[in-house]
Amino acid sequence: MLRIATWNINSVRLRMPLVLRYLHEHQPDVLCLQETKCRDAEFPASDLRSAGYEHLAIHGQKGYHGVAIASRHPLSSISRRDFCAKGDARHIAATVEFAGREVAIHNFYVPAGGDVPDPQVNPKFAHKLGFLEEMSNWMSGPDWQNSSAILVGDLNIAPLEADVWSHKALMNVVSHTAVEIDRLQNVLAAGAWVDALRQQIPPHEKLYTWWSYRSPNWLAADKGRRLDHIWLSGDLAANVDALEILKDARGWERPSDHVPVLISLKSR
DNA sequence: ATGGCTGATTATATCAGA
Numbered sequence: 001m002l003r004i005a006t007w008n009i010n011s012v013r014l015r016m017p018l019v020l021r022y023l024h025e026h027q028p029d030v031l032c033l034q035e036t037k038c039r040d041a042e043f044p045a046s047d048l049r050s051a052g053y054e055h056l057a058i059h060g061q062k063g064y065h066g067v068a069i070a071s072r073h074p075l076s077s078i079s080r081r082d083f084c085a086k087g088d089a090r091h092i093a094a095t096v097e098f099a100g101r102e103v104a105i106h107n108f109y110v111p112a113g114g115d116v117p118d119p120q121v122n123p124k125f126a127h128k129l130g131f132l133e134e135m136s137n138w139m140s141g142p143d144w145q146n147s148s149a150i151l152v153g154d155l156n157i158a159p160l161e162a163d164v165w166s167h168k169a170l171m172n173v174v175s176h177t178a179v180e181i182d183r184l185q186n187v188l189a190a191g192a193w194v195d196a197l198r199q200q201i202p203p204h205e206k207l208y209t210w211w212s213y214r215s216p217n218w219l220a221a222d223k224g225r226r227l228d229h230i231w232l233s234g235d236l237a238a239n240v241d242a243l244e245i246l247k248d249a250r251g252w253e254r255p256s257d258h259v260p261v262l263i264s265l266k267s268r
Numbered sequence: 269a270t271g272g273c274t275g276a277t278t279a280t281a282t283c284a285g286a
Contacts, residue, residue, distance in 0.1 A: 010274080010275070010285085011274090011275060011276080014275075014276095035275095035285085037275075037276070038276095062276085062277085063275090063276050063277065063283095063284095064276080064283095064284070064285090112284080112285055112286050113286075114284090114285090114286085115286085124284095156285095156286070169270080170270085173270070173286080174286065175286055210286080212270075212271075212272095212273075212285095212286075213271095213272095213273040213274050213285090214269095214270075214271045214272050214273045214274090215269095215270090215271085215272080215273090216272075216273085223270080225286080227286080254274095257273090257274080257285085257286090
């Protein structure tokens with residue numbers, strides 16, 4: 001059994017109590033974090049080690065972005081890729097052993113893309129599209145052939161109509177526009193990935209992992225989006241045991257605006 | 269009514285998130 005969780009934590013230092021609560025209550029083997037918002041030297045490594053997550057792969061920077069993998073089992077082949085050559089900490093990968101295989105875990109924080117969904121006038125949106133294009137180009141290449149892999153993270157795109165509270169209201173809002181959904185589908189196809197959540201949950205069923213801070217009654221309004229994803233290489237698709245989107249965590253004290261998403265894989 | 273909030277920063281306003 002291997003339990004892997006992904007969570008955009010929106011400042012890991014501020015929310016370490018929530019991280020420790022989640023680890024205690026849900027017992028993932030591996031936790032992938034995004035938006036850690038601190039340099040590597042400031043990462044709360046000792047707290048995670050004390051909680052039993054002794055193996056850490058971190059890629060941070062000051063103030064923004066930042067990704068990390070915390071694991072109860074050894075991590076090997078740790079790597080970080082600098083997408084778009086901007087020096088941003090938006091990707092880290094590490095390998096774990098599962099069912100006699102070496103499984104690469106790739107943890108991504110895809111750029112949000114700013115407000116205006118036009119790459120001609122909005123450089124942030126151009127960056128987002130470029131980032132996605134670099135992902136699909138990379139995954140078409142030799143590194144990815146015949147490898148067991150899991151891709152997780154905040155991809156900042158809600159691809160399906162049921163991944164947003166209103167397809168009509170959001171089709172011109174960054175995170176749900178046709179052009180970025182198209183780029184995301186290219187990434188999915190390039191890596192021959194399986195969207196694990198939608199493999200388990202019917203595609204017409206509403207499914208969210210993020211609720212804006214700006215909605216005071218986020219629970220009642222329920223205007224969410226599915227921005228956080230878990231994708232599997234084809235050989236792992238039949239190992240899925242369970243999925244868990246911890247919506248409760250959005251209601252914890254001083255929450256992240258994203259909630260943890262977990263996949264449990266069984267050895268066949 | 270998709271920005272009404274939230275977090276980080278050599279801060280006391282600005283940028284970023286999405």
